[in-house]
Amino acid sequence: MAALLPPLAVVRAAGVAQGLADVRAAGTAQGLTDVGAPPHPSDLYDYGAIAEDQGALPATPEELAHAKATFDRDGLVVFSRGLEASAPALRAAVDALKDGSNADFRDALLAQRRARGGAPPDFTNGAKIPWVQYEAGCEVDEPLEPGAAPGAGDRMRKAMGFAKYSRPIRERAVEDPRLNSLVRALLGDADFELYQDMALLKPPGGGREKPWHQDAAYFNLAADARVVGCWIALDAATPDNGCLVFERGGHARGELPHFPVRDYQLCDAEPRRDVVACPLPPGGLVLFHGRVPHGTATNASPRPRNALQLHWVASATAALVPQDAPGGRVARFGGAARGLAC
DSSP: OOOSSOOHHHHHHTOGGGHHHHIIIIIIBOOSBOOOOOOOOTTTTOOSEEOOBOOBOOOSHHHHHHHHHHHHHHSEEEESBSSTTTHHHHHHHHHHHHHSOOHHHHHHHHHHHHHTTTOOOBOTTOOOOOEEEEOTTOOOSSTTOTTTSTTGGGGEEEEESOGGGOHHHIIIIITOHHHHHHHHHHTTSOOEEEEEEEEEEEOTTTBOOEEEEOGGGGSOBOTTOOEEEEEEESSOBOTTTTOEEEETTGGGGOOOOBEESSSEEOOTTSOOOSEEEEOBOTTOEEEEETTSOEEEOOBOSSSOEEEEEEEEEEGGGOOBOOTTSTTSHHHHHBTTTTTOOO
């Protein structure tokens, strides 16, 4: 099987002069199989508290105002009772993406892959391109082909660009009226649009970490873009299987330097204050600021940890900025481009 991404060791060896290439290789490309990474430090995702839970999604103007105040202060707001009634249908819809039984998604993915000559897509511009990625070492030559790689769906770590092809995900998550009202409030009562849709799948027994990062570091948007992420648990998410961990209030620190280490990430040694874990039951969700630092540990448990992640951007701030332009994300987030080392 031909590798679609260079090994991280090669990416890192490029040095400061290759900062742009580092960002492109480690920060944005989505190969068919993950490049893999060494284990993370055992204490990297230690936390001091559990994130505050708002309970049910807001149903009144007062509850919306309280949710927005929490979001503005902490960079995140948590609802353990959000989409629990929809969780089984959403989980089934994600399973259909994983095993290829969603034929519309499968066929669109394979057509896009052929059109690109097998090259991985780049999602930094908000493209809704159907795509999947498997855990490192999973032998997959062609994604979602029936019988091509038995059991490979169980080692899938990511699916993207599927909302157009999955009615349950559109109706029960992307277009959920309660969730949309909340997103609008968090964005300052602005019109908004879906920027990215992902299924984040952390298989049991080693589904790898997502190192500490800020999501805005992956988006070719201007510094003043208003972005809200939404992470919806489809399985019980716990510290053991890789629930989200946040630096509460860390969005106020602004744009932090990212480096290609085990991913395009914040340095492991980056100081973090007030770290909180965000365990959630199926259907629970957390909405978070595009600049709040967060990450997830390796899933060393025997249980899967599947989730949907959606990003919305205020339409008035959705204009794209080339990543290597003055004021682009490389200059703002790229540690190597800023002459820094990790």
